[in-house]
Amino acid sequence: MAKIIQEREKCIGCGSCVALCPKFWEMGEDGKSSLKGGKQNSEGNCELETKEIGCNQEAADSCPVQIIQVIKE
Ligand code: SF4
Numbered sequence: 048m049a050k051i052i053q054e055r056e057k058c059i060g061c062g063s064c065v066a067l068c069p070k071f072w073e074m075g076e077d078g079k080s081s082l083k084g085g086k087q088n089s090e091g092n093c094e095l096e097t098k099e100i101g102c103n104q105e106a107a108d109s110c111p112v113q114i115i116q117v118i119k120e
Contacts, residue, residue, distance in 0.1 A: 049100045053082055053093040054114040063109040068102035071095070 051071070058079035064072040065080050075081045085095040097103075100117055107115035 048120045049097055049103075050118040050120060051082055051085070051095045051097060051100075051103050052088070052116040052118065053080070053085070055079055055081070055093045056091070057112055057114045059112055061111055063111065064106035064115060067109055068106040070101060071097075071103055072106060 060074070060078040060080065062074060062080070065074055071083055072080050073083055082093050082095045085093040088094040100119070103115070103117050107113075107117050
């Protein structure tokens with residue numbers, strides 16, 4: 048299992064994660080990206096548990112404000 052965490056408040060809406068990893072990411076109507084199926088965690092960040100990391104590491108590496116975290120469990 049893996050956990051993907053996004054500090055969504057800090058997203059600048061560059062679209063990089065969506066371009067590189069559309070299976071997991073989409074742009075929200077507020078101009079920030081969202082993790083598809085993600086939930087808000089107790090710290091107010093967006094979180095998704097997934098069996099496979101897929102393209103999320105590429106998305107995290109490409110984020111200019113470094114707000115995507117990939118945790119392998
Ligand atoms: S790459 Fe980072 S800043 Fe750009 S849309 Fe995705 S989460 Fe937001």
